[in-house]
Amino acid sequence: MNKKIGIYICHCGGNISDYVDVEKVKQSVENEDGVFLVKTTMFACGDANQKEMVDDIKKNELDGVVVASCSPKLHLITFRAAIELSDMGCPVTLIEREHFIGGRVAQWNLLFTTSETGKEVVTKLYNELIERDNITLLTGSEVIASAGSIGDFKLKIKKTPRYIKEECHKGKLQEAINVCPVVVADSFNFDITERKAIYHNFPSEYPQEPVIDIKNCTRCGECEKICPSVDFSMKEETIEINVGSVLMATGFDSYTPSEGEFGYNHFENVVTLPQFKRIIELNDKKLIFKGKEIKNIAYIYCVGSRQIKGENKYCSRYCCTSAIFAAIHTKSKFENINNYHFTRGIRTYGKQEVLYAESLKKGDIYLQSYEDDPPVVNQVNNKILVRINDILTAKKEMSVEADLIVLVTGMVPRADNSVASLFKLPKGRDRFFNEIHMKLRPVETVIDGITICGACQGPKNIMESVNSALSAAAKSFSYVSKGELELEPIIAKIEKDICTWCRACAEACPFDAIKMVKDEKKDVAAINNSVCKGCGMCLPVCPSDAINLIAYSNREIESMIDALAG
Amino acid sequence: MPEKIINASYDALVIGGGIAGGEAALNLANNGFKVLIVEKDLSIGGKMILLSKVFPTLDCSACITTPKVSEISRHPGITIFTGSEVKSIKRKSETIFEAEVIKTPRYVIGEDCTGCQLCEQACPVLVHDQFQYNLVGRKAAYIPFSIASPRVAAIDIENCTLCGACEKVCPTKCIDFTQKSEEYHLDIKTVIIATGFKLFDPLMIPRYGYGIYKNIITSMQMERQLAPTRPYNTILRPGDGKVPDRIAYVLCTGSRDVTVGNPICSQICCMYSIKQAQLLMGALPMADVTIYYINIRSFGKGFEEFYDQAKGMGVNFVKGKIGKIREKEDGNLILRYEDINENIVKEAEHDMVVLSVGVLPNTDSAAFFPDGELKLDPFSFVYQSDPLSSPSKTSIEGVFVAGTATGPMDIPDSILSAGASSAEAISYLNRKL
Numbered sequence: 001m002n003k004k005i006g007i008y009i010c011h012c013g014g015n016i017s018d019y020v021d022v023e024k025v026k027q028s029v030e031n032e033d034g035v036f037l038v039k040t041t042m043f044a045c046g047d048a049n050q051k052e053m054v055d056d057i058k059k060n061e062l063d064g065v066v067v068a069s070c071s072p073k074l075h076l077i078t079f080r081a082a083i084e085l086s087d088m089g090c091p092v093t094l095i096e097r098e099h100f101i102g103g104r105v106a107q108w109n110l111l112f113t114t115s116e117t118g119k120e121v122v123t124k125l126y127n128e129l130i131e132r133d134n135i136t137l138l139t140g141s142e143v144i145a146s147a148g149s150i151g152d153f154k155l156k157i158k159k160t161p162r163y164i165k166e167e168c169h170k171g172k173l174q175e176a177i178n179v180c181p182v183v184v185a186d187s188f189n190f191d192i193t194e195r196k197a198i199y200h201n202f203p204s205e206y207p208q209e210p211v212i213d214i215k216n217c218t219r220c221g222e223c224e225k226i227c228p229s230v231d232f233s234m235k236e237e238t239i240e241i242n243v244g245s246v247l248m249a250t251g252f253d254s255y256t257p258s259e260g261e262f263g264y265n266h267f268e269n270v271v272t273l274p275q276f277k278r279i280i281e282l283n284d285k286k287l288i289f290k291g292k293e294i295k296n297i298a299y300i301y302c303v304g305s306r307q308i309k310g311e312n313k314y315c316s317r318y319c320c321t322s323a324i325f326a327a328i329h330t331k332s333k334f335e336n337i338n339n340y341h342f343t344r345g346i347r348t349y350g351k352q353e354v355l356y357a358e359s360l361k362k363g364d365i366y367l368q369s370y371e372d373d374p375p376v377v378n379q380v381n382n383k384i385l386v387r388i389n390d391i392l393t394a395k396k397e398m399s400v401e402a403d404l405i406v407l408v409t410g411m412v413p414r415a416d417n418s419v420a421s422l423f424k425l426p427k428g429r430d431r432f433f434n435e436i437h438m439k440l441r442p443v444e445t446v447i448d449g450i451t452i453c454g455a456c457q458g459p460k461n462i463m464e465s466v467n468s469a470l471s472a473a474a475k476s477f478s479y480v481s482k483g484e485l486e487l488e489p490i491i492a493k494i495e496k497d498i499c500t501w502c503r504a505c506a507e508a509c510p511f512d513a514i515k516m517v518k519d520e521k522k523d524v525a526a527i528n529n530s531v532c533k534g535c536g537m538c539l540p541v542c543p544s545d546a547i548n549l550i551a552y553s554n555r556e557i558e559s560m561i562d563a564l565a566g
Numbered sequence: 567m568p569e570k571i572i573n574a575s576y577d578a579l580v581i582g583g584g585i586a587g588g589e590a591a592l593n594l595a596n597n598g599f600k601v602l603i604v605e606k607d608l609s610i611g612g613k614m615i616l617l618s619k620v621f622p623t624l625d626c627s628a629c630i631t632t633p634k635v636s637e638i639s640r641h642p643g644i645t646i647f648t649g650s651e652v653k654s655i656k657r658k659s660e661t662i663f664e665a666e667v668i669k670t671p672r673y674v675i676g677e678d679c680t681g682c683q684l685c686e687q688a689c690p691v692l693v694h695d696q697f698q699y700n701l702v703g704r705k706a707a708y709i710p711f712s713i714a715s716p717r718v719a720a721i722d723i724e725n726c727t728l729c730g731a732c733e734k735v736c737p738t739k740c741i742d743f744t745q746k747s748e749e750y751h752l753d754i755k756t757v758i759i760a761t762g763f764k765l766f767d768p769l770m771i772p773r774y775g776y777g778i779y780k781n782i783i784t785s786m787q788m789e790r791q792l793a794p795t796r797p798y799n800t801i802l803r804p805g806d807g808k809v810p811d812r813i814a815y816v817l818c819t820g821s822r823d824v825t826v827g828n829p830i831c832s833q834i835c836c837m838y839s840i841k842q843a844q845l846l847m848g849a850l851p852m853a854d855v856t857i858y859y860i861n862i863r864s865f866g867k868g869f870e871e872f873y874d875q876a877k878g879m880g881v882n883f884v885k886g887k888i889g890k891i892r893e894k895e896d897g898n899l900i901l902r903y904e905d906i907n908e909n910i911v912k913e914a915e916h917d918m919v920v921l922s923v924g925v926l927p928n929t930d931s932a933a934f935f936p937d938g939e940l941k942l943d944p945f946s947f948v949y950q951s952d953p954l955s956s957p958s959k960t961s962i963e964g965v966f967v968a969g970t971a972t973g974p975m976d977i978p979d980s981i982l983s984a985g986a987s988s989a990e991a992i993s994y995l996n997r998k999l
Contacts, residue, residue, distance in 0.1 A: 391906060
């Protein structure tokens, strides 16, 4: 007796039907033996269609159903496994590479849209943080090794000491700083100022304890003589912690212009936007840079973003608003400031538009060029000129004599992203970390248990970063709070009898899911079910065919080929 | 007056069943909380479920939305009221709000309806189909759209003539004209406002001639023409059903425009217009597509590359704002604009014009609460009391906001905002319980 088979061919909106003529597929299979009914459907995943399939099966007593649709990996999770995760409540360890926390926001003064200062925002969050006793803060610390998987990551953390036991006696710290002979560029101020090898936090950074920059310290011992709290005997420690989920919030670097890019490093009054913001904050009443009062400021946009020749094709999103906000702030803080903006088209999206309107009202001048004809910075008789063929005035050539040129630099991925390679986090073509799916799973990575948020994922402003951070927190929490884990339905399976542990599979696995275990007599490969993604990379390398993919075993694949060939 | 009052209690009330509300509800329910979604429309899925493909990945919007909608509607922790409206939310005690919700009758017994559409065929009344943005008609007895959730018929009682034709053909006898609206009095611990946005109505700009000239449509109408659940099987201009071959996009229609009272940028129009242009070039390979813009704002992840791709495909970008549109006898349209590159006023002829309409606030939410309690920002979006550190906090403790209720944003940002508001709501519930 012939079997009764139902066939459903899904358009998937257009994801499939734009490439495959589903009606033709229907016609070609409907007269096959055993095919009882063939239907095309716009969305096989839709509730109504699934209901229809169930009804068809019941009504027609179908023996089998073929659903031609997208991969079941996208929509189906067929079985669950319970893994005991950590106990209820969610203790958190916060790991910061620097000795102070606050990140980039601490380096900024006034913030759009609330006109809070970076200090206020960081202080508010720090106070909330230290209130909670289930949060451990590790500063000067870096993850150096990671093992395990979701629910049970084992992290090795290198913690460098501050070399100062506690707060120096009142006044002594400043004395100790004064006697330190080592002078280095202060990275907090983006190298526009200098600091000593022993230094204090900025008011917007926490914790408020000084630190010795041991890389640059010459161990001359001068500070030790003044401040008894200095303690060079403190040792680097390695800490091991177990966590259920890792949330990556490693941030961004500001783009560093290349040598001579718009006069950077060739002319001394060319600075980047982050440097400019520090200059605004470090000056009072008059805006002075390198001993000269600044009146005319030229802002050159899209430096390091939307590059034609370079590899940063993307827009950095925050810089238009940030530069305009800084320009307005400068005008209100200092007198006689003239702002000239050399743009590639202003992108103050959303409500930020009102800021652009405000700056126009305040008399800022906007000029624009396209990517193929950027402005040029050069020196004529001791004067620095910015020249542009302004498309807003029919490509008229315009020149501005600038006391200060601000390069509106974009965001780039962290130069030192070694922590990401520890976790094998994938990056996009923009070199920022990649989420699984921008809309469906925007803070999850292909590595289960590791979420990403903030600007390590791509340029974002503060509000957008916080939104993604809270989303990632909710996701990380749900990994550990449920106490159980939904696994990929399709994973690899080892035939222990056949396996000879040649290591080939373990080496081929991109997710570190295969380890050696001792079986009764011999060593065999074992799959960590919560790490395996079912990618199948291990299958072809196995010399003894000891690995099968559940639902895609060799036998099943062979029978499919037979059916097709037959 | 509703006949019966029903009492119930939920941990969280999510107002709005679009992508933001749905995402927030799922997060809450996955953490073990009991959630009620109140949706004004007959289906959940919001505007996203009606879109074609989404930028910058060009994956089919409905294909992303339907599995999510399906997950929401099957979740044991989530209850959904469609065709329902929040009447008021008052604080009852420190930890409890009392919400009044009115569920208007569908005149169809949802559990019995099989979605067979026989009632639709029998109904003699033809009206504009709001889910196809008036491009085509629908009946007074109708299924909202093919992938609606729930996929259950409803009677549009305002247009229904009570002829009874639908009742006669219904095989399961699920049409029930005696249904009354129900009033719910609910005890709620936390509220998430995800009421979304409204589209700008281009009738406000008479010089563009929308509503008078037939071959001018809005971007949402074009979105429907490009969607898999589209009304026609190709792109047609409404005036005479001709397949267009010179299509113009007018960006910033109702955005960045103080003359219509909306000074802000809508944040999504550049990208959806660029996306539609790319889809049109696929659907109509011979057509020319021109986008008239002030600034192209392709600021998100992968957006600039998407803009470059459109330029590479041959989409024509012209920097210049459209001043006026007039119609020729053959239905073609003359666009008058300032060409910024050449610094002269020009005219161009197109056979179809798409107005890229902007995002306006949905101001319904303020009325849920006692006078002035829920603050709105200067643009009438829901005011965020701590936008930098806690973007989903509103002026009321325990009431959070998600998605475009706070301002214009695209789908990824809406989903992140929904994630943030559910995280805040979860930690609020954990602290209060």
